[in-house]
Amino acid sequence: MERHIRYAHEENALILLDQRALPGTEAWVPCRTTEDIIYALQTMVVRGAPAIGVTAAYGCALAVMESSEADWRAALEQRLERIAEARPTAVNLRWAVERMRSVWHSHAGVERNALAVLFLEEAVRLHGEDIGINKRMGAHGAAVIADNDTIMTHCNAGALATAGYGTALGVVRGAVDAGRRGISVIANETRPFLQGARLTAYELKEDGIPVTVACDNACGLLMRRGMVNKVVVGADRIAANGDAVNKIGTYSVALLAREHGVPFYVAAPLSTIDRNMPTGDATPIEERPSREVTHVGETQITPDGVPVLNFAFDATPAALIAGIITEEGILRPPYDLSIVAAFCRVKTTG
Amino acid sequence: MERHIRYAHEENALILLDQRALPGTEAWVPCRTTEDIIYALQTMVVRGAPAIGVTAAYGCALAVMESSEADWRAALEQRLERIAEARPTAVNLRWAVERMRSVWHSHAGVERNALAVLFLEEAVRLHGEDIGINKRMGAHGAAVIADNDTIMTHCNAGALATAGYGTALGVVRGAVDAGRRGISVIANETRPFLQGARLTAYELKEDGIPVTVACDNACGLLMRRGMVNKVVVGADRIAANGDAVNKIGTYSVALLAREHGVPFYVAAPLSTIDRNMPTGDATPIEERPSREVTHVGETQITPDGVPVLNFAFDATPAALIAGIITEEGILRPPYDLSIVAAFCRVKTTG
Numbered sequence: 001m002e003r004h005i006r007y008a009h010e011e012n013a014l015i016l017l018d019q020r021a022l023p024g025t026e027a028w029v030p031c032r033t034t035e036d037i038i039y040a041l042q043t044m045v046v047r048g049a050p051a052i053g054v055t056a057a058y059g060c061a062l063a064v065m066e067s068s069e070a071d072w073r074a075a076l077e078q079r080l081e082r083i084a085e086a087r088p089t090a091v092n093l094r095w096a097v098e099r100m101r102s103v104w105h106s107h108a109g110v111e112r113n114a115l116a117v118l119f120l121e122e123a124v125r126l127h128g129e130d131i132g133i134n135k136r137m138g139a140h141g142a143a144v145i146a147d148n149d150t151i152m153t154h155c156n157a158g159a160l161a162t163a164g165y166g167t168a169l170g171v172v173r174g175a176v177d178a179g180r181r182g183i184s185v186i187a188n189e190t191r192p193f194l195q196g197a198r199l200t201a202y203e204l205k206e207d208g209i210p211v212t213v214a215c216d217n218a219c220g221l222l223m224r225r226g227m228v229n230k231v232v233v234g235a236d237r238i239a240a241n242g243d244a245v246n247k248i249g250t251y252s253v254a255l256l257a258r259e260h261g262v263p264f265y266v267a268a269p270l271s272t273i274d275r276n277m278p279t280g281d282a283t284p285i286e287e288r289p290s291r292e293v294t295h296v297g298e299t300q301i302t303p304d305g306v307p308v309l310n311f312a313f314d315a316t317p318a319a320l321i322a323g324i325i326t327e328e329g330i331l332r333p334p335y336d337l338s339i340v341a342a343f344c345r346v347k348t349t350g
Numbered sequence: 351m352e353r354h355i356r357y358a359h360e361e362n363a364l365i366l367l368d369q370r371a372l373p374g375t376e377a378w379v380p381c382r383t384t385e386d387i388i389y390a391l392q393t394m395v396v397r398g399a400p401a402i403g404v405t406a407a408y409g410c411a412l413a414v415m416e417s418s419e420a421d422w423r424a425a426l427e428q429r430l431e432r433i434a435e436a437r438p439t440a441v442n443l444r445w446a447v448e449r450m451r452s453v454w455h456s457h458a459g460v461e462r463n464a465l466a467v468l469f470l471e472e473a474v475r476l477h478g479e480d481i482g483i484n485k486r487m488g489a490h491g492a493a494v495i496a497d498n499d500t501i502m503t504h505c506n507a508g509a510l511a512t513a514g515y516g517t518a519l520g521v522v523r524g525a526v527d528a529g530r531r532g533i534s535v536i537a538n539e540t541r542p543f544l545q546g547a548r549l550t551a552y553e554l555k556e557d558g559i560p561v562t563v564a565c566d567n568a569c570g571l572l573m574r575r576g577m578v579n580k581v582v583v584g585a586d587r588i589a590a591n592g593d594a595v596n597k598i599g600t601y602s603v604a605l606l607a608r609e610h611g612v613p614f615y616v617a618a619p620l621s622t623i624d625r626n627m628p629t630g631d632a633t634p635i636e637e638r639p640s641r642e643v644t645h646v647g648e649t650q651i652t653p654d655g656v657p658v659l660n661f662a663f664d665a666t667p668a669a670l671i672a673g674i675i676t677e678e679g680i681l682r683p684p685y686d687l688s689i690v691a692a693f694c695r696v697k698t699t700g
Contacts, residue, residue, distance in 0.1 A: 023653040186659070189643070191541060191565040194651050197643075201656045213652050214659040215541040215643060216567050217599025221635070221664040224601070249567025251574070252602050259605060285571070293539070293547075293565060299647030301544050302563050303373040306551045309536070309564040314571040 005054055014058040016046050023202040034063045034079045041086040048161020049236045050130050053092035057123035059083045060100040064116040072112050088284040089313045090236040091274040130163035133269045136327040138174025145175035148182035149229040155190045155247035156199035157234025167234040167267040184210040192292040216249050223260040231257050235268040242318030242335025243280025248311055254320040267325040280315025288312045355404055364408045366396050373552040384413045384429045391436040398511020399586045400480050403442035407473035409433045410450040414466040422462050438634040439663045440586040441624040480513035483619045486677040488524025495525035498532035499579040505540045505597035506549035507584025517584040517617040534560040542642040566599050573610040581607050585618040592668030592685025593630025598661055604670040613672040620676050630665025638662050
């Protein structure tokens, strides 16, 4: 699974496993240009905040190679900005582009070929770091998982959503790796894109971790019957106050978890925390094409001409979150303070 | 839409509009035997508690015609019981069969041909009553709907779920008929069977009432953004304490509604109230075939071999319900008392 984002040096292409076709088909999409990268991000060939960040980083390197214009610096700057704006909600996208930009700024007057090498090296570094971050997150998160826990998750915050190992599923894997026994997962199917039914189920089945799929509508009954011990989800952006923006429907799961006394955790790297965003409600929420709702495969499920709403994310208020599991440890409420402390710690020791 | 359950006297068949094929195809399924009726109920050719009751009533008449055995009374009794047990949650099914049984019991010694006529007459009466009940429910319910309300509903509690007009959608139609302006509906798509996306959207579009479809996961965001003024849903069984058992996911919607101060109403005839059932949690919850979750049309969405959970209903606690809209008026908390009062009123005046 760690090969689902792969840079092919021999042909200067980023090769992506097409997550739209899983689990039925393993198809690969080669990206050679800025346009290819933007297409892959927007159509969700690749999705998941950390995976989007890694893809964007390689995309910046491809953008340098593509910028053969006389005024290549201005052309490249435009391409970087277009990558950063490909999707509005996951902050890792802009974070990754900013990281590449700062490499550029720290090499004033660098020539284009040399910059291409610098960007590619930085993308490879970021790619490798992400797996390590997820493993540290998993090791920290294992502490909140007990033997025989059934863990509910929403969407896919697994290897496929990251460079590998996963955030929420990294915590599941971390618990298994730490020797917890009898761990199983309930994957909410996660309409409309069905990341849970398609991707989370696929990953965990491959790893031999027991997984059951349920419709998103089942959360309430399953919690009421005591069939869920913990909830662990990923995030696309965490605001400075600890509100977590994640896949649409996460907020419902969190509210049900509070009602039933089920601890609700968010697992995300520090790069997902946007300290400039005061609250979850202030975060831009992407609206995606109607067809994701009106059709499943080729089957049309709504009548012709009936409009649909397709918001891709929602915000879970910090008050519903028991802990934010990061590579630097588990942040606890009040999050405005614990987030500042985590960043200070990184600055001091990093 | 009121012709979707139609008895064809010339061929002694109940002709059902196949709700599995809507909105793409208008196909008709003729039922001539007890087996045909049970198949139609179990595979959801027809669904919705009141519509199930009407179908079962006609099924009892077909069962009389079919019972040509020497000991036809014992054979018929078995057939009636098999119809009553075709699905476990909607109490209208058993209620309708009991009503036919009591016709039989009040005609001791009746011959089979005469009983067939009596049953058929009673089924036609029950069928006709249901539309009237829904219209009275709609007129009562209109009182809680204001101009420009956006009403969220879950599943399909419309004409297709009843003999016609609908319970929850009867309240919407009642509000429009009472002159309310600017009424619109958000139909939750209602996984896995997609009754909202397919049936509610179809019905309301036909009636020219503005309807928008959203994934079940969107409820939280839509309420948080103030896009929902009221919730009105149907019910498959209401317990003596007012807990309402309805399509899976209703409980999540009710909890979100409370969190956001959105009034949550249940619209159902008194025949849906089961005074022998103490609470919603005590009500049997049907588990349906995995394929409803694993496939949409011919498209498989889960990996081979991954198990799924497919509970069809959940219970919404009475404490989350602002009112139960019946043909006898709107019941208010405490429901244990208002339910008893409603039944006493019917007994006195009926």
